[in-house]
Amino acid sequence: MNILIGEKEYFKGIGQIKFEGPNSDNPLAFRYYDENQVVAGKTMKEHLRFAIAYWHSFCGDGSDPFGPGTHHYPWDVASDARQRAKDKADAAFEFITKIGAPYYCFHDVDAIDGHNDPKEFASRVEFISDIFAKKQADSGVKLLWGTANLFSNERYMNGASTNPNFEVLAHAGAQLKGAIDATIKLGGDGYVFWGGREGYMSLLNTNMKREREHFARMLHTCVEYARRNGFKGKFFIEPKPCEPTKHQYDYDAATVIGFLREFDLLSEFGLNLEVNHATLAGHTFAHECQVASDAGMLASIDANKGDYQNGWDTDQFPTDIYEWAEAMMIILKQGGLAGGGINFDAKRRRNSTDPADLFYAHIGGMDTIARALLIADKIQKHGEFDKLKAARYASFDSGKGADYVAGKLKLEDLFEIAVSVGEPAMLSGRQEYLENLLGRFV
Amino acid sequence: MNILIGEKEYFKGIGQIKFEGPNSDNPLAFRYYDENQVVAGKTMKEHLRFAIAYWHSFCGDGSDPFGPGTHHYPWDVASDARQRAKDKADAAFEFITKIGAPYYCFHDVDAIDGHNDPKEFASRVEFISDIFAKKQADSGVKLLWGTANLFSNERYMNGASTNPNFEVLAHAGAQLKGAIDATIKLGGDGYVFWGGREGYMSLLNTNMKREREHFARMLHTCVEYARRNGFKGKFFIEPKPCEPTKHQYDYDAATVIGFLREFDLLSEFGLNLEVNHATLAGHTFAHECQVASDAGMLASIDANKGDYQNGWDTDQFPTDIYEWAEAMMIILKQGGLAGGGINFDAKRRRNSTDPADLFYAHIGGMDTIARALLIADKIQKHGEFDKLKAARYASFDSGKGADYVAGKLKLEDLFEIAVSVGEPAMLSGRQEYLENLLGRFV
Amino acid sequence: MNILIGEKEYFKGIGQIKFEGPNSDNPLAFRYYDENQVVAGKTMKEHLRFAIAYWHSFCGDGSDPFGPGTHHYPWDVASDARQRAKDKADAAFEFITKIGAPYYCFHDVDAIDGHNDPKEFASRVEFISDIFAKKQADSGVKLLWGTANLFSNERYMNGASTNPNFEVLAHAGAQLKGAIDATIKLGGDGYVFWGGREGYMSLLNTNMKREREHFARMLHTCVEYARRNGFKGKFFIEPKPCEPTKHQYDYDAATVIGFLREFDLLSEFGLNLEVNHATLAGHTFAHECQVASDAGMLASIDANKGDYQNGWDTDQFPTDIYEWAEAMMIILKQGGLAGGGINFDAKRRRNSTDPADLFYAHIGGMDTIARALLIADKIQKHGEFDKLKAARYASFDSGKGADYVAGKLKLEDLFEIAVSVGEPAMLSGRQEYLENLLGRFV
């Protein structure tokens, strides 16, 4: 990938980030992520399909509920919205090509300022997506997925597709149309729905049943529109349990899968799982991956890290090898992500104010995940985990156990079998043994 | 209801608990629960269908992970298992009739000690259920639901219906048969599945997909057996997110409903929601009630109270009027519980060692819920909540909003509508107003 | 109290909020808060000393991490900072006098925009505090406490008094001087320290020992300055465990008391306890009150309500009678708050966008607390709680128990006593009885 500099260079003094191996002392080099290294039959680049998130990296200013932004971007100064968007795109593609990520992701309002007039908004999105198209062609960077931000505009304070007011829902539809159009134009591999305010603040004023039905209706409407207009990619739903809402309808993997099944949407959709959202929902990330994978729905990932002591979406960069090794074991087992990639939905800390911090943050994240891939591959090749797990369930592979699975036994049959087999042997779950086995590869 | 004393009286000095009204200073009287008071067309007794839990009240000895039991029961001293079971039944029906609860609930091993030989276990259950049948006839007390304890015996340490070893699963089946037989014999209104160890301790040794399939198969097997043998009641699943497992498959209402739909079990089942399990899952109790009610699955309740600061199933007795008033609003709205009742799955504190404490605890719980029913009824009659909520969604009742609901609009239509309506008015969610309105009735 | 309207009326159509009693259907009336009603020897007004928080009520725009503000204030439109501050003061005192709160509280930057030049900032604070002085005189409203906002300005991103850079600490000192000067001028009853960023984001870059020492030094410096300049009030520290920091040094009541004792600051300080901060720290509000009261440090309260399912400072308005009744029992027992009052550090929900919502919110909060005061007073007068608690510890009031308390017994003595008394009787903790007793008064 060639570095793509726009009208001016924004990250001066930092060039292409290179792989230098685990022993490198260079904080601006990869120690594990070598895009060309072949692992389990594919290059790391093909496996991981890293994407840079436009919002955190080029828009997020470090503001939090207790103070305004600390990151002042030189690309965010022009007075004209279109010019500012163009400058930001220059900075974005410079960064993406310097860090060497093959993909990026964006919300409509990250790419360019929104506008209350749907026509002007659509025109703006067209303008910037034309620029993105050229940048993609010039750099080889591709769009992992696009999405519409249906939570920031004040009109969405009571929800977007779940707003009690149909007029607001219509505006959400207008925005969705623009974002889907742009995704199609840019050849996005996917389209993501994250329903930041699709939930409730209080049950006292909410008809949850109607709101969920309205939401499902919108998904059907979008799928129909996108397919009719040539979209070939996958649709993703990103679960999150709460924040900013009291409760978000797309709570976790199991809830979303249940929702999609209820409203006959399973076949068109996959899940985009975010690590921090698993944390907020009271699950491990591996759990969410397993639930999704078992349902054939583990499609894409928003990579970040939560804080186990604080209760909000801290969106830190990944650093935990264990968390990722366990997830990668599941992903490798299913043969890779189904249609998506790994997007860094992660932000530098508010007090990480050096431009280089954006590089350190992504390097750390990419290395963590690459290292986890190498670990998972070694585990897979070693084979003991698979062998032990298969043996553990062997009693269901044949004989009466298989009959049970096939639905051939009645409750009386089970009673008789229990009588005849007597008290079963106590079979250790061997958890500590397996934890040590995992530890051997970390 | 007449007090039913067995061979000896266990709760001497305490007679029938009577309703004395809110101003009573008598700690052994009801202040709100008047079983004959008519509320919204039914007596309180018919509405609430209170049940006493055999396990906590007559078996639970107050042990916890840091110390053995502190409650020493005079009915738990005979050396013979059948005699001990009989004595316990005497104590149980004495208490149930003195407190005036119309129902009770039990696990097989609460009623009588289990046995590793399925035939002996079945014979024991038959023995005690014959005694229960007579006690029911003598007292008028009825069985709300029965269940099998598939988590205490050491053989279930890796799960029961989800055990990786088919032999263990067969034993679970044997126990289920016995508990279902007893439930049918005793005319139970329902049969509950709470899968205490149906989950995992570690994903490293678990094939979650197979385990869930095995679990679904067992539910089908039980339904088939029960229907064939004349069971007319409802089957209930009781969600719980974890404890003793790291993760239990019946995590919360949404997860269970998704599971039942996936495995084509929805029509036979309802949910038995426990307050403390909502707390452990990160939900309000009202949330779980609403999710279940919206799906037509709010069938029965395990009444207790969690601790918002501690992270295990404290199973305290209900005291919070707010929590119950919000739940009762949902229950009244759907016309009452669908097939179940309100069972006190609650235990006295380990250090509540006076026999009278069992009465205080239940009186407090029954009064809390009765008071909540009165509040919900007043709110319903006042009607402002309903009116405001209906008005909030009125834009979907006709015109373009109704067209959207009916699936008649395409995404382009929404765009055009957004353009034509312009920026919608900001409509306050009025949460504080509604909280005050609720407060007015508490 | 007379309504104080400024150059224009901001809350048109809403007059003085009056007490109308529990049966009133008027959502703009008090049902429990009757400022003149005498309870336990003082009027409600004297007991509760309600204060309105400038920040949430007149500055907070409803923005959250996922969207900008939804509350657009007509007093926040003038282009000149001093004029805007003046308009805001008009609105504030109009609201405060209409709602009938005897006190208010503010941060320097709530009153008027801050400025990076300390002299200009000081001049601005002087300007607005002169206006406040006049408003106070005209209305009878008083200042409960003042404070400096040392967390919003980007320079405080690594802390203020705990910043690793002394220059930033100097700026914090400059702001503290201004805020203390204003508090003295306005006759504030107290001065609050809430150290929003006095903590760490990561231990990896933090010398916690030095930072805590620097913080203690700043408190000493402020006390010296304030006393030298005639401040007669109390200093308060407001504990909070985290947010926006990963960990805040003023974690909870016990931690702050330990800190003040360690650095010899106990005598000058009391605690300003916030309900939601207790929640975030994993405590009940009553727990924090009891810890503070036992140490003679329960001085003032920031009234609001957290969310037990979400993990951030939701700052909702109080609605829970139980939470407040338990706190009021402690406050009444210690003879009232020591030097402070009850400040509504609470905000309307982001989607509560009607001006009237600000009134509903405060009315609900004031009524909840007033009702809790009435309940606590009844409990106090009834006396059973006190009697039972005293009896429970009676064995330490005389005899060997009193000897133990007085330090007269050695370990061998305890051994001998244990031998001689034999196995003690099991004394029930009677928790359910006491919960029912509390419930009787709610």
Next chain:
Amino acid sequence: MNILIGEKEYFKGIGQIKFEGPNSDNPLAFRYYDENQVVAGKTMKEHLRFAIAYWHSFCGDGSDPFGPGTHHYPWDVASDARQRAKDKADAAFEFITKIGAPYYCFHDVDAIDGHNDPKEFASRVEFISDIFAKKQADSGVKLLWGTANLFSNERYMNGASTNPNFEVLAHAGAQLKGAIDATIKLGGDGYVFWGGREGYMSLLNTNMKREREHFARMLHTCVEYARRNGFKGKFFIEPKPCEPTKHQYDYDAATVIGFLREFDLLSEFGLNLEVNHATLAGHTFAHECQVASDAGMLASIDANKGDYQNGWDTDQFPTDIYEWAEAMMIILKQGGLAGGGINFDAKRRRNSTDPADLFYAHIGGMDTIARALLIADKIQKHGEFDKLKAARYASFDSGKGADYVAGKLKLEDLFEIAVSVGEPAMLSGRQEYLENLLGRFV
């Protein structure tokens, strides 16, 4: 260390666990823990001072609140209490010497069954401690610390040293005397207080102030007794926030340090920090270590691992290199643990029922911690963390910053300095850089 087999060998087929290095595939070998390897001037054995916990490893039967024990110990079958204790000691010292831990720890009732008669109980403890003395002499294994179990006996249901009934407190004193006597006899390096029920279940029945005073009095009484009888070791308090209590007075490191300071006990005590208790208190383990270390109180550690999704003391074996590397950085920096060691307060999972599981569990734990020690040593030698941290606070090392630290500046001085230095530069906290730096050594 030589293997010490007693009357019979309990762990047949498993010999001395040896160090085989990171590449070993032997699950019964150490991959990192090499007791003779010198790290930072001491052997690993001297640094880590691993201890085996008698309770979990030789007494804990795997019971949990939902089921009885699954671990059936061949040393726990004799009918006589003294014989059973002797057999258990054989098993314990066999295991301790096979695993190669230099220390062990025990509660009185772990060593031998307690007895309600204090004299008989004392006699039993004397009996078993004589046996322990001989075992220590024969094997070279030493006692890290002793303690009394003041939470299991039903008489402690309302607390031990904080019990409202003085008679119960006297029994606690009797037990403390016996456990201290044994600790002195066995040359224990420390004596631990973990107050499992020293807290409250409900504030409604609790006088927290008196209870805390009684607790402090007991600590003084014990210190006086132990010193008078020749105890030279350290006293440790082990913080825990809750469980089995609603709230335990020794909540966390900061709370305990505050308590010890309040009651003038600081000089005699250090902290015994447990990883899982940090988790339950809402802290990272590194946080607790830093708080303790800054106060000179980081003395000993109970090694285990919590579960971030479940809310009780799961006491799993350590596996997380990050958690331990951060802790080891702090421990190395203070020159090692002050007086204590690292005790495995960890238990096999209930379903880990093979005898070998006890070995796997400890091997995994010891390797994790040994590896963390190696990492921390490398980080220390590399020096960049120290250098960066020192530089970050350099402005307080001289000039005005040092004057501030020395208390020479008044608030006006800070104001003038702020004016003169102008707006400070924004200095990045560099969190991601430092996380990567840490990751380089893991």
